[in-house]
Amino acid sequence: MGEAPALLVDDVQDGALNGLELKNVTCKTTATVGDKAYVIGGADDGTLSIEVQIFDRSLGEWVRPTVRGTKPVSCNGLSAVPLEDRILILKKGSKPDDQIWFLEIDTQYVRQQQKILGSEVVAWSKGVIGNAEKPVVISGPSGVGKGTLISMLMKEFPSMFGFSVSHTTRAPRGMEKDGVHYHFTEKSIMEKEIKEGKFLEFASVHGNLYGTSVEAVELVADAGKRCILDIDVQGARSVRASSLEAIFIFICPPSMEELEKRLRDRGTETEEQILKRLRNAEAEIEQGKSSQVFDFILYNEKLEECYERLKKLLGLDGFITAPPKSGPIEIDLPMDHSVSKIDNKIIINCISSGEKESKNLIILDVSSLKGGVPGRTRGLNFQAIGSFSNGLNGIDQLS
């Protein structure tokens, strides 16, 4: 049986937190986890995003953490519910797709960032109802046919897959477009952005810097599509170690001779580059076959056969046309609500004007949360009880 409902929202409307004065507090909320009180709300300096400050009770001092992820824009009020490794934030008076957020405070990603920076880090991720399909990471030596296979998949299933557009410091090839094939950038800029935590992974490949930005993966998720990442083995290893749950596929050439032929026939690299890519290919193939990173290895000998096996792996064999795309499920929370928590259930009590008590409840189940950075916490489930004037977006009311 669950414990008695406990109101965990601690609005600091009176400007005081445990006897400490807070200046200009408007629409701020605190959530206490252990010795730390997280003060979350609109910035005092007039910026539009929600800011975070931490009061460390054990040290008796304020800490301004490094904040990773896209910050939510400020709103008319916030509720905060501490969970194990993150704080659930419900935004009042925001659009349905912008109401549920998580402030990660002790997730794998946050701990990793704290280790790198040696200071306090928190990270924002948006709450997503249900479970989206896992992203697909495709790796393999240069010239094996990754891009060709991905193009075929995107052409056949345009509404299902979205490509994660990487950043690179290499020069564009003839037909390549900035922002479509890659974000072409400069080394110094990319290095600065890596330090700022904008990249999910990055690696030096064949003498240039390549990386997947958190935003590149978020953009695909926002479009309701399954993300495909075309990255090298080092990048795949980094993603495997991150909080992003994905399927990892390694594409192998039938032989080194065939790989060389494909690279030469493609005609996009200089002789020096071809030789460098072939040298690197031997080590990549060895790592791809022996490492624990990859879930599947596909040999790309005959293109059509390899493509059919790829579709089978992704559960797409037998699809005559792409399955219909369903929009994201959203809940439209009313402006007036109170929040409590019983076990893994967050009870949102929706109070209509004139009512003292409400019979309208939304119950958010946070028992199966997954992931976090880059940008999204998935696995939220919900149940709606009663009649809602605001209604639920994208789903029928359950009772």
Ligand SMILES: Nc1ncnc2c1ncn2[C@@H]1O[C@H](COP(=O)(O)OP(=O)(O)OP(=O)(O)O)[C@@H](O)[C@H]1O
């Ligand atoms: N099974 C195949 N048989 C013959 N040629 C192939 C096959 N698969 C791909 N190719 C050709 O090989 C060349 C390299 O393919 P592609 O550019 O897709 O490789 P890649 O793995 O994406 O390389 P990179 O990592 O350098 O981007 C292309 O010209 C493509 O048309």
Ligand SMILES: Nc1nc2c(ncn2[C@@H]2O[C@H](COP(=O)(O)O)[C@@H](O)[C@H]2O)c(=O)[nH]1
């Ligand atoms: N670790 C990463 N590797 C990447 C990324 N984007 C591409 N790549 C890999 O680089 C090589 C070379 O690509 P090319 O376009 O110059 O031929 C190839 O193996 C790609 O898979 C990335 O974001 N991160």
